[in-house]
Amino acid sequence: MPEIDWKAARQCQDALSQSGIDLPLLHDDGPAFHEPWQAQAFAMTLVLYERGLFSWEQWARTLSESIKAAQTHGDPDLGRTYYHHWLSALEKVALDAKVFSAEQLSVRQAGWRHATARTPHGLPIELSAAEKALPES
Template sequence: MSRPDAKDVAERFAASPLLPRDDGGPVFAEPWQAQAFAMAVQLSADGHFTWTEWTTALGEQLQAAVKRGEPDDGSRYFEHWITALEQLATDKKLTDLTALNERKEAWADSYRHTPHGQPVELGARFR
């Protein structure tokens, strides 16, 4: 069983529909976008979902955004990206919505309770 090279998978993902990019490749406005991109690449490289499943999931999110009348300028592209990724991760039972929501709140809480300059770790408020 050969595991596809993450670099090759990354190139394929960089060709995702409407991905903000220039001649040099994908362009990320903020660090979390690159993180979300890399996570999709790694999960796919590890066989958790196929390229077709990915483009279908992402395409559904992009279409839903158009239907909601959101501007089609790419500014929210990676929000749709992470929504598609959450959807696939829950469809494939890698995690579930409850866990995602609870964990998101736990992170937000940790940020609120971590003094500036210290690394933010989960459960910071219990220290």
């Protein structure tokens, strides 16, 4: 996983706060992650920002839209689903920046669903080469 640029992380948190999103991403002792995938999604966001694929203002707007869309569909957004919204926003900005196509995203999501369904609880989920190339079912 890439090393997190904490200055960029604080800029991201500031941009989110200015957009009315006040869930803390960072505490004095580091990030507020409950699962490893959340930290990975956070780190990927910082890397894509550092590569110039989007601005913090664009990111804050996209994340805000993701949260509002989820709330419209009944998600009370009590914090437990925050990084699901984050991942949705990350997918959108990456699609908009043409990091990958919608078809490639769909194939990868199908691979993860398949891998998740066949992995015993408590074990790490890993994609095999075959799962990476699964067609959408």
